[in-house]
Amino acid sequence: MVKIFDRERIFRLLTYKGILLKFKSLGFIRVFSDNIAEALDISSSLVRKDFGIFGISGSQKGGYHIDRILEKINEILGTGDLQKVIIIGVGRIGEALIRYKGFENDGIKIVAGFETDHRKINPQAEIPIYPVEELRDYVRKNSIKIAIMAVPEMVSQHTYELLREAGIKGILNFTPTSIKSSEGIVVNHVNIEHELANLIYFVNLENRKDEDTISNNQ
Amino acid sequence: MVKIFDRERIFRLLTYKGILLKFKSLGFIRVFSDNIAEALDISSSLVRKDFGIFGISGSQKGGYHIDRILEKINEILGTGDLQKVIIIGVGRIGEALIRYKGFENDGIKIVAGFETDHRKINPQAEIPIYPVEELRDYVRKNSIKIAIMAVPEMVSQHTYELLREAGIKGILNFTPTSIKSSEGIVVNHVNIEHELANLIYFVNLENRKDEDTISNNQ
Numbered sequence: 001m002v003k004i005f006d007r008e009r010i011f012r013l014l015t016y017k018g019i020l021l022k023f024k025s026l027g028f029i030r031v032f033s034d035n036i037a038e039a040l041d042i043s044s045s046l047v048r049k050d051f052g053i054f055g056i057s058g059s060q061k062g063g064y065h066i067d068r069i070l071e072k073i074n075e076i077l078g079t080g081d082l083q084k085v086i087i088i089g090v091g092r093i094g095e096a097l098i099r100y101k102g103f104e105n106d107g108i109k110i111v112a113g114f115e116t117d118h119r120k121i122n123p124q125a126e127i128p129i130y131p132v133e134e135l136r137d138y139v140r141k142n143s144i145k146i147a148i149m150a151v152p153e154m155v156s157q158h159t160y161e162l163l164r165e166a167g168i169k170g171i172l173n174f175t176p177t178s179i180k181s182s183e184g185i186v187v188n189h190v191n192i193e194h195e196l197a198n199l200i201y202f203v204n205l206e207n208r209k210d211e212d213t214i215s216n217n218q
Numbered sequence: 219m220v221k222i223f224d225r226e227r228i229f230r231l232l233t234y235k236g237i238l239l240k241f242k243s244l245g246f247i248r249v250f251s252d253n254i255a256e257a258l259d260i261s262s263s264l265v266r267k268d269f270g271i272f273g274i275s276g277s278q279k280g281g282y283h284i285d286r287i288l289e290k291i292n293e294i295l296g297t298g299d300l301q302k303v304i305i306i307g308v309g310r311i312g313e314a315l316i317r318y319k320g321f322e323n324d325g326i327k328i329v330a331g332f333e334t335d336h337r338k339i340n341p342q343a344e345i346p347i348y349p350v351e352e353l354r355d356y357v358r359k360n361s362i363k364i365a366i367m368a369v370p371e372m373v374s375q376h377t378y379e380l381l382r383e384a385g386i387k388g389i390l391n392f393t394p395t396s397i398k399s400s401e402g403i404v405v406n407h408v409n410i411e412h413e414l415a416n417l418i419y420f421v422n423l424e425n426r427k428d429e430d431t432i433s434n435n436q
Contacts, residue, residue, distance in 0.1 A: 010415075103411055107415075190408065192408065
């Protein structure tokens with residue numbers, strides 16, 4: 001049976017992968033949980049606990065083999081093959097993502113964009129932009145499973161339906177709307193307003209805690 | 219004393235706020251938990267539970283007064299005043315965020331950008347871009363508490379130190395590096411690679427569950 005890890009642990013796993021690739025590029029062959037913990041500013045007991053849960057083993061004396069951890073991480077993540085991702089909606093955010101070069105470390109490649117605005121169509125570009133009418137054929141021919149959605153809010157539900165009908169199984173939604181989703185399709189949200197508002201809440205909370213402390217001391 | 223809510227609940231609170239503003243713009247004065255639940259594709263018992271925890275009360279017969287919920291939400295979020303936010307690093311992502319118009323619904327305004335690349339400096343723009351040397355003075359004069367960090371990975375720790383010294387209290391970090399942060403400053407991360415890799419993990423998991431089911435049935 002497949003073990004299921006929660007979002008937070010998967011995010012930490014991805015962070016471990018990133019730092020291990022960096023250690024490796026510096027010539028390291030083995031690492032200790034303390035190395036990882038210090039680089040990531042977390043406790044080494046958390047690293048050891050995570051590794052235990054992920055089934056990654058090392059010895060106290062010799063530490064962990066970087067290559068073996070990386071293999072195990074890739075096995076858990078089900079990566080290995082390059083994951084092809086499309087973007088639907090090539091506005092400011094979509095364009096910034098299309099031009100972003102940092103994904104390939106994580107085995108991810110943006111392969112095409114889709115747009116309704118015909119001035120943005122450019123099938124000859126390094127990462128081609130096609131009219132949205134070609135979405136379905138493209139997804140099927142290229143076995144695409146993952147899409148980034150960066151369309152205007154008012155067309156987000158309609159775009160979701162298009163993606164679902166084309167056979168997309170996972171959507172990263174940058175549109176600030178919740179979507180009525182169906183079974184068999186995973187929708188995750190990146191909502192930058194909410195990230196900011198959440199940050200402001202926690203910063204204000206710190207201030208209010210300070211005020212509480214001051215009034216308690218008086 | 220100040221009640222502290224976790225990240226997930228604050229995100230839901232922000233989602234409630236968004237949908238309530240939409241209901242209000244449609245002319246609604248009251249809503250029922252079922253209205254909210256259906257619009258957001260969640261259970262109405264979760265809505266009622268959240269409202270209970272947030273101290274929002276309504277009657278089963280008359281539902282909730284939208285304005286009263288919104289007041290309560292703003293009180294919890296500690297918003298009300300417009301929150302001024304700066305961006306450090308005006309590359310593709312930074313630029314997309316500067317030009318994005320959607321923040322003001324959440325009481326957030328991007329007021330300035332800061333850059334080291336002098337070709338990008340433009341103090342006359344609608345949202346001015348200043349050289350990074352002016353960061354400290356600007357933050358102090360304008361009592362800025364929140365910054366978005368969208369700089370290249372290799373300068374992220376240095377940029378963090380600059381922001382901290384200038385008096386910034388909360389950072390939304392778009393750089394795919396973890397930062398060694400200090401007390402009294404909140405750092406949240408938006409890591410789009412990790413969001414994608416996490417989505418791919420869950421989509422693969424669905425496939426593997428299907429395979430398991432198939433092999434179990436054989």
